[in-house]
Amino acid sequence: MSARPAPPALDAARVRADFPLLAQSVHGKPLVYLDNAATTQKPRQVLEALDAYYRTDNANVHRGVHQLSERATAAYEGARDRIAGFINAASRRELVFVRGTTEAINLVAQSFLRPRLQPGDEILVSQLEHHSNIVPWQLVAEQTGATVRTIPMNREGELVLDALDGLLHERTKLLAVGHVSNALGTVNPLDTIIAAARRHGVPVLVDGAQALPHMAVDVRALGCDFYAFSGHKMFGPTGIGCLWARESLLEAMPPWQGGGDMIRSVRFTGSEWAELPYKFEAGTPNIAGAIGLGATVDYLVDIGMDRIAAYEHELLAYATDALRGVPELTLVGTARTKAAVLSFTLGSIHPHDIGTIVDAEGVAIRTGHHCAMPVMEFLGIPATARASLAFYNTRADIDALVRALARVREVFH
Amino acid sequence: MDLRDLYQEVIVDHNRSPRNFRRIDAPTKSLEGFNPLCGDRLTVYLTVNDGTISDVAFEGSGCAISVASASLMTEALKGKPIAEADRLFAQVHGLLTGATDAAPEGKLAVLGGVREYPSRIKCATLAWHTLTGALHGADRPVSTE
């Protein structure tokens, strides 16, 4: 066996220098940004791509014969190619630009699922989902008389899959599940879940919003049918995201929104749709956002997702140990396989008070229900505090959080 | 920004041991209040005799600011006429939203520290909005959103 030399470990101090926002103070303390599951910061390379596009190439795409439009179109479509490659899509025709994960899921609910649903049909979602992977299914269920059923979870924050086969049957028209839970960090065993759905012929949508920033994703190896993600959660701009779907499914789906760019010809006797993926991209798209996301993917490829995953694995272990050492702290979400997200409670101190006090120490975390109210309800708590990490975080950031938590306990004695 | 302006001793104390933290079994009025953003929820109970608040209590769960604010409110209101409750509401609301600088007298003045923390103002106003809803006949729970 000719082993390739392992790539050098990620140097967090060096990558950190790529993120200008991180080098600031808040409330007179160095900023420690631990709210990456809400949104991530952007590297200089992405900011420069956005700036360069607006300064030198700005034009509408797919329309002009002039030089600028050709350049903008090439940059926009080039970004699509690189993003499609990043997730190992079979072709660029399978990658639809949308506003983000939420819009991608709504697109699938309305264009793919709605025409297939009859009263009494079922949509299966997991208890761990973000609201944006619940509410679009409730809406389409209401529109059609279908029902939404749930895959249960346990107190560790793992999905309970023993009964999954029983939940899947001929009336199940779609299974929707997150790749990584934003509230607890659980990495769901997609191989098991997708294999079960396949046995029952049920299509699967995966909400990948929280997976892309942490690990390499290969949509074809996963074997799902739809995969949704947001640029801003993976170090790219807001307002851009992607729906990946199998080409055969996209071909069969009607357009979701109508307008310019998504048609081949328009007559009052009827219009013809454009080819994929443009059929689903009505109107002037977020050109700069797509180009920015392309630059993000270049940046991530350059660092290497496997190095990022390895680095974060270590940092998560360090952070887990460090938080376990804080008196009265309870980790919420202790799945065996986790991404670098740590939800916790601290004695009887309300998470909002924790959030305000650590903020005064320069530490940004999220507090609340994290748009996952069914998770909180199952656990019987109104809210948690959540530190969510990215590859630019360091052990020093974790130490700062631990010190800030000591300050929280001091305020409440 | 000094955290102790927000978490003053009085607030920490009223959070740790909230006053009038109980249910009134046959209240003249009661109402629930929610803050959907943080999940804070409480119920305010009132016994009113001849236009005077003879008893007031609350139950629920929330952050230190919302619990302390509710606790301080019940302390300030007991035995007061409804018109006085309305006046205090206007004062506290004015103080928290920055509409007025005239701090209410007594312990309620500590709520002024919340003003520097915009994301926490609704925590402090929740109990007060719920009170006003209960006094003036709101038939649905009060929500800060």
Ligand SMILES: Cc1ncc(COP(=O)(O)O)c(C=O)c1O
């Ligand atoms: C797991 C998960 N799904 C979906 C979303 C929604 O993403 P967006 O708001 O970018 O559409 C989020 C982000 O909050 C998330 O964490």
